[in-house]
Amino acid sequence: AAVRLAALLEDRVAGVCSDLVRATGGPLRQDAAVALREAAVRAARWRGTGVAFPGLAERAAAQ
Numbered sequence: 001a002a003v004r005l006a007a008l009l010e011d012r013v014a015g016v017c018s019d020l021v022r023a024t025g026g027p028l029r030q031d032a033a034v035a036l037r038e039a040a041v042r043a044a045r046w047r048g049t050g051v052a053f054p055g056l057a058e059r060a061a062a063q
Helices: 002-023 026-047 056-060
Strands: none
Touching: 002 026
16 A cells, blocks of 8 residues: 555546646756656556656546
8 A cells, every 4th residue: 555655646646746747847847857767767666667757647646
């Protein structure tokens, strides 16, 4: 249960970072993109598999 929770939390962090990437520009957007990638990598490690488009709400609803 703890591993599933960790993956879920990282997915949610990725979702927030994805929203920030869409809403901003410049250096903040670049920082958000880096954070999105890092959250997606951590989620994949916890889950054992990755997702094609981490952070998208449509993908989270399908899980």
